[in-house]
Amino acid sequence: MIQRYDAYREEDMEVWQILFDRQHKNLQGKASQTYLDCLDQLEAVLHGDAIPRFTDLDQVLKKATHWSIEVVPGLIPVAEFFELLSRRKFCSSTWLRSKAQLDYLEEPDMFHDIFGHVPLLIYDRYADFMQEVGRLGYACRNQPELLDAMERVYWYSIEFGLVVAENGHKIYGAGTLSSFGETNAIFEPGTDIRRFDLDEIMSMSFTKSELQSKYYVIESLDELFESLEKIEFKLLAS
Ligand SMILES: [Fe+2]
Structure with missing residues (x-):
């Protein structure tokens, strides 16, 4: 599948612009500085003025870390998803939510994915961590547990993870980074924020509800990469 850029309508372009500009502003001081720096570095190919062209993003990604985008129609089986990650291919859909549904999504759209x-x-x-999660996930394809x-x-890292920062914590999980409401909700008093604990995370089921009921915070993005050895050990010991 490829991104059919000509098929985007005026409303799609407008929705992209609203979502991008609103969330770019909202994330200042709330998102991990590494994420914000990366977003800045991608400015020529990822900005609020127009829906990004995947071919442009691919060029930059390939040059930086040898990743590329794999266009998918929507959610795909998890083993297939992990297999693509293990080959440094990140799945993205090409559709965008409607203007009437800016804040409600049943499935991830291009704004979330990209x-x-x-x-x-x-x-x-981070690019290496993502690939390794794919490799380990795919290796488990015949063992449901x-x-x-x-x-x-x-889920608890790449989608909804938080990272320690000077004054509390910042967001690095894509599910939160792409959600205006959840970005703000996380900083409300009473949010259940726990230390990143693999034993707990690997046995903690999750719900795809509008807001998560708990979040896990890591010391630094490098801790993610360092956790891989422990993840593999736990899988082998199971
Ligand atoms: Fe996602």
Whole structure:
């Protein structure tokens, strides 16, 4: 599949611009500085003026960390998803939510996939972590319990992870980075924020509800990469 750029309508362009500009502003001081720096570095190919062209993003990604975008129609089986990650291919859909549904999504759209996930893929340690999660996840494809455990690692880090910062914590998970409401909700008093603990995470089921009920915070993005050895050890010991 390829991105059919000519098929985007005026409303799509307008929705992209609203989402990008609103969330870019909202994330200042709330997102991990590494994410914001990566987003800045991608400015020529990822900005609010127009829907990004995947061919342009691919060029920059390939040069930076050898990743590329794999166009998918929507959610795909998790083993297939992990297999693509293990080959440094990140799945993205090409459709965009409507203007009437700016803040409600049943499935990830292009704004989530691209704005949320792509920037950190040019940061080499994160890019390596993502590939390794794919490799380990795919290796578990015939063991449902272990596959679940790897999905949870992905969920509580890549989708909804937080990282320690000077004054509290910042967001690096794509699910939150691409959600205006969740970005703000995380900083409300009473949010359940826990230390990144693999034993707990790998056995903690999750719900795809509008807001998560708990979040896990790591010391630094490098801690993610360092956790891989422990993840592999736990999988082998199971
Ligand atoms: Fe995602």
